Structures are given as C-alpha cells and as structure tokens.
Amino acid sequence: MSKATLDQQYDYIIAGAGAAGLSLAWKMIHSPLSDKKTLVIDNELEPTNTKTWCFWESGAPPFSDIIHKKWTHTKIGTSQKHFSQPLNEYPYYCIRKIDFQRKIHQAIRSHPHFTLAEEQITTLESHSDSAILHTNDHSYQAEYIFQSCFPLHPQKKQAPKHPLWQHFLGWEITVEEPLFDPQVFTLMDFDDSFCDGIAFMYILPWSATSALIEYTIFSERVEEQSFYEDKISLYLNNQFNLRPIDYQINRQELGKIPMQDLLAKPWYKPRILNIGTSSGRTKPSTGYTFQRIQQQTKNLVTNLNKTGTPDPQPPSAFRYKAYDLWLLHIIHTSPQKALTVFKQLFTNNSADDLFRFLGEQSTFRQDLSIMSSVPYAPFLKAIWNTRNRLWQIFKNYLLRN
Ligand SMILES: Cc1cc2nc3c(=O)[nH]c(=O)nc-3n(C[C@H](O)[C@H](O)[C@H](O)COP(=O)(O)OP(=O)(O)OC[C@H]3O[C@@H](n4cnc5c(N)ncnc54)[C@H](O)[C@@H]3O)c2cc1C
Incomplete structure (x- = not known):
C-alpha cells in the first residue's frame, strides 16, 4: 500500500536523471512515446561539470551537437616506450555532463507531456498493474518506473566474486606554454610501480595548454584523495617538467565505477526496471558505460513502442x-x-x-x-x-x- 495519497498518475516515471535516465527521456521524446505522460525525477537537477563521458564510435556519435572534443589518435605508455596509434575507424569523443544535462533538461521542460521534478526519492513500490514512487512529500503512480537511482543489492549468491572498482581522481589544468597535442589522448600510461592492482594515467587534452590528467586504478580498495593527487603531481613533474607553480588546477573530477562480475537483475521489482549502472550496464573489464546506456535506452524505446512492455536485453553476448x-x-x-x-x-x-x-x-x-x-x-x-x-x-x- 502507498504511504501517502497519490499526487499524480503518469504513464511512465524515470527515477534518476543521470546518464541513463536523461538518455531514456531524450529517446522517448524523439519517438512515438512522446505522447505518454512521463515524469523525470532526480534529487539534484542543477547542471554540474563533474563528469566527462568519453566513448569511441565508428558512425555518427550520439548527441553530436554537444561533443566537447574529438580525438583521432591515442597514446599508450609503458616504462619502455610511449607510442601513438591513429583511430581511423573509432574516433574517441567526449561529452561533458553539464552540457548533456542542459540540453536534455531543456527538451523535457519544453515538452507538454514531460515533467521534470527535483525531489529525493525514498522508496519504489510495486503492484500488479502499476508502480509507485514515494518522495518525502509526494507519491506518484505509473504503469512502469525506470530506475537508476538505487544500486543493486545482490543476494549472497549473486554478489561479485571479483569486487573490483575503477577509481580515479583527475585535475583539469591549464599551463602558460603549449604542451599537449590536442589530437592525441592518452588512454593508459601505466604506472609500473603500483602493485595492488593496475594503475595508469589517463589524459584528455582539450587544447595545447589545457588537459584533464587522471590517475586511475583498477583494484578493490579506494585510496585517500591525497594518494591520487601526489601521483598526478609527480607525473606532471616527471613527464612534463611542471612544478605546482607552473599550472593552474581549474577543476577536479573523481569517482569510482564498478568493474565486477555482478549477476545483475534487470528488474528492481515487478514493473520497476533497472537502467544504467544499476542494471549492470558497465562493461566489467573496462568500466565504460555511456555507449552501452545509449544501446540499452534505444532498445527499450523500440520495445516499448512495439509491444507496450519493456523487454530488457542482457548487456552483453x-x-x-x-x-x-x-x-x-x-x-x-x-x-x-x-x-x-x-x-x-x-x-x-x-x-x-x-x-x-x-x-x-x-x-x-x-x-x-x-x-x-x-x-x-x-x-x-x-x-x-x-x-x-x-x-x-x-x-x-x-x-x-
Ligand atoms: C566521474 C565519472 C566519470 C565517468 N566517465 C565515464 C566515461 O568517460 N565513459 C563511460 O562510458 N563511463 C563513464 N563513467 C561511468 C558511467 O558512464 C557514469 O557513472 C554514468 O553517469 C552512469 O549513469 P547512470 O544513469 O547509471 O547513473 P548516474 O548518472 O549516476 O545517475 C543516477 C541519478 O540518480 C540520482 N539519484 C540517486 N539517488 C537518488 C534519490 N534517492 N532520489 C533522487 N535521485 C537520486 C542521482 O542524482 C543521479 O542523477 C563515469 C563515471 C564517473 C563517476
């Protein structure tokens, strides 16, 4: 039973307006589902420049009008050598979360059947023919809820046997003199001295004088912030001969992404479908998720259109x-x-x-x-x-x- 009286009825509710929720909303708006009454709800709607979503794509990239940067070459570094390779078939792209949020929030706000609400979701409840979303003050009902705000809580048998994380901290820096090649991003410059897992530097040059330099680790244990910072500062010194007074840190990006053999369940509860990271969309061995979310939400909209019922596809063959x-x-x-x-x-x-x-x-x-x-x-x-x-x-x- 619902805790409060229902405030509104919808056809669909998208619970969580991050990469998955907003990608789904965008695709629904551009499909025959755009006449469905849909609520998109998140506890934090202020656009923030806290994530850069990167991916490779052989055809036209998604959201091509907000691509922040494209690279045509990638560099790999080992203790023996650094070598660069062209990306003839799969250029590498970056979209900033802030641009993505602004674009899709605007599309939702200007659509007559879509509503964007800022509220803390407390629980999701399932019934035989509907699902109910509760916030502190309201309850909303829909035929289906698509949720990306609650992580999976696997039962013991389903828990990952390899509970690894990809954890990282990056500095976006600017320097006075041209230093970076803006066509070449560094996918992995391995840190051979690290032995608790795998560690490397990931570098996204925005221009000759600005780049995001990220120290990234694949391991079980997340480190103190100062650990990553020390590594970046040492790298800037060794690799580019930069002392702290030679660069300005404009932004910091940090996070952790599951790299796990999780037995993800497609359904959170009946009539409540998991999407995004909560549905196990992250590629376990790389942490890349954004393009897989695009595939997932595209399939979802196609199925909903055809049958009226979501038919979750497994994330991988x-x-x-x-x-x-x-x-x-x-x-x-x-x-x-x-x-x-x-x-x-x-x-x-x-x-x-x-x-x-x-x-x-x-x-x-x-x-x-x-x-x-x-x-x-x-x-x-x-x-x-x-x-x-x-x-x-x-x-x-x-x-x-
Ligand atoms: C810093 C960072 C960088 C990344 N970079 C890349 C990359 O370059 N390429 C790539 O492929 N993947 C990347 N990823 C992995 C993945 O693409 C992102 O984590 C992506 O945002 C996952 O999308 P999502 O919708 O599942 O989760 P999120 O984007 O985190 O969305 C979940 C949403 O739910 C909301 N929410 C949570 N709890 C509640 C609640 N109780 N009530 C209301 N709302 C709630 C949150 O505010 C959030 O907006 C990155 C991850 C991080 C953390």
Missing part, C-alpha cells in the same frame, strides 16, 4: 561475459600478469581492433586474433578457476527475468 570474467579474475588475483596482458594487447593490436573488441562489435574470428596476441597461461588458469562462476552467469542469462 554471453561470450563477452566470459572474456570479462577471465580478465577480472586475472586483474584481481595476479595484477602483475594483468599488466603484461594489457601491455601486450596494446602493443600487438591496432587501437581500432581493440576498440571494436572492447565495444563488443568484433566477430569470433577477430576475438581469437586478439586473444592470440596475449600470453595464454594466465587465461588458461582463469578459465579453469572461474568455471563455476561462469556456469552461474550462464544460468542467470537463461533466467534473466
């Missing part, structure tokens, strides 16, 4: 789930071997081939070619050690609803 699990196992149990795997992946393959593989657009033959470019032994061990977990993941696929 099963074989990619297996590859992700094996790589997570190696990162978690043998980080030094994982470091070798990463380095060989980048040394022995073109960046386009790797992006096709990591974007799950490769053929099985192309997968085999990528796999033959890295040492076999850690993978054979991972395949054997994760066999029971893989079986659980497979069963979860069969029972996904």
